[in-house]
Amino acid sequence: MSSQETVKYEEMSSFFNERAVGYEAHMRDTVNSFETYYNLISCSIEETDKEVEILDLGCGTGLEIEGIFKKAPNARITCIDMSEQMLEILLEKYKSKKNQINIIKDSYLTHSFGVKSYDYVISVMTMHHFIYDEKKKLYEKIRSAVKDGGRYIEGDYVVSQENEEKWLKEYYKAYEKFGLEAGKLYHIDIPFSIETQKKLFNEAGFAKFELVFKEGEHTIYFVE
Numbered sequence: 001m002s003s004q005e006t007v008k009y010e011e012m013s014s015f016f017n018e019r020a021v022g023y024e025a026h027m028r029d030t031v032n033s034f035e036t037y038y039n040l041i042s043c044s045i046e047e048t049d050k051e052v053e054i055l056d057l058g059c060g061t062g063l064e065i066e067g068i069f070k071k072a073p074n075a076r077i078t079c080i081d082m083s084e085q086m087l088e089i090l091l092e093k094y095k096s097k098k099n100q101i102n103i104i105k106d107s108y109l110t111h112s113f114g115v116k117s118y119d120y121v122i123s124v125m126t127m128h129h130f131i132y133d134e135k136k137k138l139y140e141k142i143r144s145a146v147k148d149g150g151r152y153i154e155g156d157y158v159v160s161q162e163n164e165e166k167w168l169k170e171y172y173k174a175y176e177k178f179g180l181e182a183g184k185l186y187h188i189d190i191p192f193s194i195e196t197q198k199k200l201f202n203e204a205g206f207a208k209f210e211l212v213f214k215e216g217e218h219t220i221y222f223v224e
Ligand SMILES: C[S@@+](CC[C@H](N)C(=O)[O-])C[C@H]1O[C@@H](n2cnc3c(N)ncnc32)[C@H](O)[C@@H]1O
Pocket: 012, 013, 016, 027, 057, 058, 059, 060, 061, 062, 063, 064, 080, 081, 082, 083, 086, 106, 107, 108, 109, 123, 124, 125, 126, 129, 185
């Protein structure tokens, strides 16, 4: 994440459209243990030849998808993202699997996921842009979308409780200082602490939380 002081606030889809081409190189430079991290995203997915249903929220160029197909080669993956350019790269990269990939260009905040539709819902590096209440509503929607016995796996930046407050203050300051429009989605980082994440999952109705990986701010956990 970059310092909020130097950030020019851009709308979410334009931000990622403009950076789609160099996105993977940027992530290789900034995510600790990049290969390990993206492989571990799928470590709690059962190895299977079945056509398991997976929903990937904010899939971007699909960095996490390679690991998913290693565990579940016949998986059917619904990939939602707002950025057309990120999705184009994903489609090119996984063209041999195109019959197993369903692309949706939309916001996962407003898109309907259905009820008990997915064995796994996954999101990686995309949930640190939303305030508490927005995230809670989204987690409730995810919980309804997961089949009985399924799980939600999230990889994201996680910070200390002290830093969580600092980022949140910057977020509200940005709206005032730069006259950002309410209701529009901007690329602004507001990572939460593990404690806040656990509270959110609990309030959204998930009973079990398991931490899978943590190196610096880069974290992976799943809930059921
Ligand atoms: C940092 S990228 C992560 C991409 C991929 N999951 C990865 O780990 O490489 C964040 C992605 O989330 C998408 N995104 C952010 N907010 C979104 C929303 N509300 N609906 C759909 N996509 C969103 C962005 O367009 C971007 O492609």
